[in-house]
Amino acid sequence: MSQTVDRALSILPLLAEGPADLGQVADRLGVHKSTALRLLRTLHEHGLVYRQSDQRYRLGARLFALAQEAMENLDVREIAHAHLVRLNEECGHTVHLAVYEENEVLYIDKVESRYPVRMYSRIGKPVAITVAAVAKLLLADLPEHERRALAEKLDYPMYTSRSTPNPAAFLRELDTVREQGWATDLGGHEESINCVAAPIRGADGKVVAAMSVSAPNVVVTADELLTLLPLVRRTADAISGEYSGRTPAELQ
Amino acid sequence: MSQTVDRALSILPLLAEGPADLGQVADRLGVHKSTALRLLRTLHEHGLVYRQSDQRYRLGARLFALAQEAMENLDVREIAHAHLVRLNEECGHTVHLAVYEENEVLYIDKVESRYPVRMYSRIGKPVAITVAAVAKLLLADLPEHERRALAEKLDYPMYTSRSTPNPAAFLRELDTVREQGWATDLGGHEESINCVAAPIRGADGKVVAAMSVSAPNVVVTADELLTLLPLVRRTADAISGEYSGRTPAELQ
DNA sequence: ATGCGTGTTGCACAAAATGCAACGCACCTG
């Protein structure tokens, strides 16, 4: 595609890790300093990169503004948010909202647990796609060929002994999930954390997002968490209804 | 500087206005379709641009991930330090930087007064939350319900006759502080010590930290200290600008 | 079939990006 642009864009994730100086950027890109300088200057002009007082470069304000706008284009998030908050108030655990995009599953909203022990996650961060309950729901709804192709392409890291080990097992799991209309992750990502998740569907029945409730074993056992399933499904259905225009928010 | 990158980056704000197809992008860039195509493809590979089902392009969710990660790796303390030192050189008094965390306000940086009479404080030590100027700023920015809940939970020790006596008085003080955008502590913690403080805000306008200048009566009167307010606010604004990655041009 | 509006590909040419080497500059260090 375009080498120059490709290099320039590679700078962004690099700076997301933290500020870096010209030399570091040039090294990690594998280009001459002068080349890196010109790329950084261009990024700077567009406000995507900022030069702090110690001369090092970091991501700039413009990027935050763009991210904000990108968010606003995802209207599921806006509709879902109030429901997620309410669910969190009812059960107290961490609530996540995720979408599938370009072979990745991304968290796009999160309401923190009210318990002191919290699970780590980050809005915008790609999800552990082979084990996360929300990922199973989103992938289970893909057309067959796409699903198979993706399953073959993925890595299957064994986060724990319960992680999905290979494509075959994953595809079987996705079939089950599609069948039952909900999904779980019982210690597949981190030994002590369990999730239950339910799908959010658009007017045409396609899964547009998925939401989950997560809690560590020390707070509730997996069995206890599973008793929340009806509540989670009801919340997801409420969001689906509002998203597809069936149930205006005012009526609830 | 770099034409190709420049063109590619110009696509982002364009798509921020709303989804567009190849032709529209090419037109607005003033380039041939094939050129626009290659640029879009490169952006796409980096996840900054997403191709929706109707083939049109829009901003991708990856932008989040970047912005979010960058935020997380930002260190107010690191960015603020040089500014605090400069402020101390200009006025000579003790300068503090504080953040709110888990129902407490903590000093995270300090530059000592150059006068022989110093006030006692320690980095990492919780601040007298009901009276300190920095605490007022940080709490004033909390969401209403959280602020009320916290105000009720706190103790109101009468360090001096001017200490905040109760939740109602505290909430009133916080409203004033939020309104005016700065705060003071005039002998509320120790009879002879006054402070002026200003907030430091992130890209989203949220108060992420607060800074203050403190001095005992024997060095400067409260009125004299207040004349430093513009300087303190300017410093805080400079830190805010740098923290949120604004370019000088956008800063005005 | 036919025409129109898309997006997409291969290619020749020219422009634009690259790496180099040299310079400026601030900061140490002996």
Add this chain to the structure above:
DNA sequence: CAGGTGCGTTGCATTTTGTGCAACACGCAT
């Protein structure tokens, strides 16, 4: 204070790389 080291920065010759063109492919409506 001379000399050295580690940065960022600049001008320039070289050629890689991006560009626009024209042609093609595809879907859709007429």
